Amino acid sequence: MRPVHAADDQPLPPGQRESSWRPMHYGRVPRLDVERWSLTVGGETRDGGMTVLDRATLHALPWAEVEARLHCVARTSTPPLRWGGVRMADMVALAPPAADAGHVLLAAARGYAACVTLADLVHPDSLLATHVDGQPLTPEQGWPGRVVLPHLYGFKGPKWVAELTYHHRPQQGWWESHGYHPRARVVHEERFAHQG
Template sequence: MDHDDSPGDGSGERSSDSGHPHPLPPGQRLVEARRPNHYGRVPRVDLQTWRLTISGATADGAEHRLSWGELGELPRTEFVADHHCASRRTLADVHWAGVGCRDLLERFPPAQTAPYALAYASYGYHSNVTVDDLLAPQALLATHMNGQPLAPEHGWPLRLILPHLYGWKGPKWLVALEFHHEPRRGFWEQRGHHFTGDVWREERFAHQE
């Protein structure tokens, strides 16, 4: 299961006192690098059989399954954004590239009465988000980080990136998006984490809801 809050490439962690061009969310501090953090083994993926499933309350009522090649036909986008960990660490200026969630949802939209989603990873890990989160300008199905394809321990072949939320909201090894009419809680949200996880509001824990 996945609980990766930090995509740093280094082997350790160091506080950074260097200037940052924009404000950090409250309670966060810069770090230069961290080991990736997850539970369980890194999955072994065969791109020939890998699929991204879009299911649940879709606009057409159907389940859709995209192969790796079909996903690659969608428009590509890239941007630089900070990555925020709920444990108060921020890795600055990560360069992400992949498929914009907006482009995916334009092709496979949810029903108008389904404002919620669950993002599923390998081994059944899942995180709850909203459709509005997925439509945010920098919501991304990431395939690359810092100019390189995602390393397996960083979520290869696909991970969900939501820079406005804490890192646990964006699963590594993404395999499905499932739309819902009613809110549901994901793996960590069932275990005391905040339903929304907005970094600017410091929404870390369920008791803050």
């Protein structure tokens, strides 16, 4: 098992205040069959095909843990949480993008989607999380898997993730189509699209 990676004392980023963690989501919690759940990777892939990563394939990847806050674009941040799962970089290595594909649309159950840069997706702290603080995620927390991107606002990390689609250009996910920032880096307070 890889060691926990913790950011330097987890300071609050600009414009954020600490708040307790309570799961938030758009719409109802989906009912998923965990035994049949898989993650599909497609779009502008290196080989032009589509890859389906089932639970057995994902469980064979190295386990990783990252200690990180979850930052909401509404200016609240959780206390540090210990996320467990597999690194997004390891998943991308199983189904790599085409050389000029720099963006990834992350789609989840019930139609939710968010677009991130490939560089943000393969950041060392980016996980497909299945656990938090040593326990499996609950359905409300995103079980069977959620994307955790600690350096971006939480809307960029879908719960109940089902598909990764590589693209040459940025795409609009749900929040991006409602005026939220296309990059959403916490350290730069990139909250809304009008910020450029």
